[in-house]
Amino acid sequence: MSVGLVPTMGALHEGHLSLVRRARAECDRVVVSIFVNPTQFGPTEDYATYPRTLDADLSALEQLGVDAAFSPSAEAMYPPGGITSVHIQGTLGGSLEAVSRPGHLDGVALVVTKLFVAARPDRAYFGAKDAQQCAMVTRLAADLDTGVAVIECPTVRDSDGVALSSRNAYLDAGQRARAGAIPAGLAAAACRFGAGQRAALELLSPVRAALETAGLDIDYVALVEPDGFTDVEIAGPGCKILVAATIGSTRLIDTLRLGVDEAPLVCGAPQQECNGSS
Ligand code: PAF
Helix, strand or coil: CCEEEEEECCCCCHHHHHHHHHHHHHCCEEEEEECCCHHHCCCCCCCCCCCCCHHHHHHHHHHCCCCEEECCCHHHHCCCCCCCCCCCCHHHHHCCHHHHCCCHHHHHHHHHHHHHHHHCCCEEEEECCCHHHHHHHHHHHHHCCCCCEEEEECCCECCCCCECCHHHHHCCHHHHHHHCHHHHHHHHHHHHHHCCCCEHHHHHHHHHHHHHHCCCEEEEEEEECCCCCCECCECCCCCEEEEEEEECCEEEEEEEECCCCCCCCCCCCCHHHHHCCC
């Protein structure tokens, strides 16, 4: 009897539901956790305001034939007096999200470890958009001999190319339009890669340009190899372009897996890069 786990923080959207459908198709039993995990939020981040839509989430999961939904309280998950943490080291634990959001990856590692212990899954499903999280959890599952296969599932995008995220709900209409610069930049990079460009500088420059033109506050734009997340100067298939940028007070991240993901379809985007003239 195989068990599939889909860990979520709720406010479920089509991206989460695609993970649930995949788990449903591949596993005998499907468990979905809904838990806004306090240990992965920094003191100035949006833990208190993170969207919570439990009733709607549960009814969506019921319709997909999920066997169990696990929605513990913070007190049940973290009883007072706990002294155990999970610390991620190496490049994965010391770059990009780990630098921008100190403690975030360790908080994700702790809750995912606890969820693995609680649900004892054979497979656990994560979205590729959170690329560093995926790579970290994959390594954690192996390092701790959990026996859990971590399945990285493709990013689901809206019709304007913007990756689905519960935090998109924070954007007003103008900000939402500007968020389209992220998939537009990634689409330009994908086109350059498709046309044979392999140099990091050339692949990343249209991404940076798109974000700057739209007035986004860039946290990082990086090209990394997929497992250890070290920077690469020459890209190969499977390398990832990672973006983190802020619009107003909303921080968005996105990822393109070169040679794996389709170029995001972007309405009204600078697709002229696709003619291979990079
Ligand atoms: O990706 C998320 O929604 C969260 O980081 C996760 C994996 C559910 C852990 O809280």
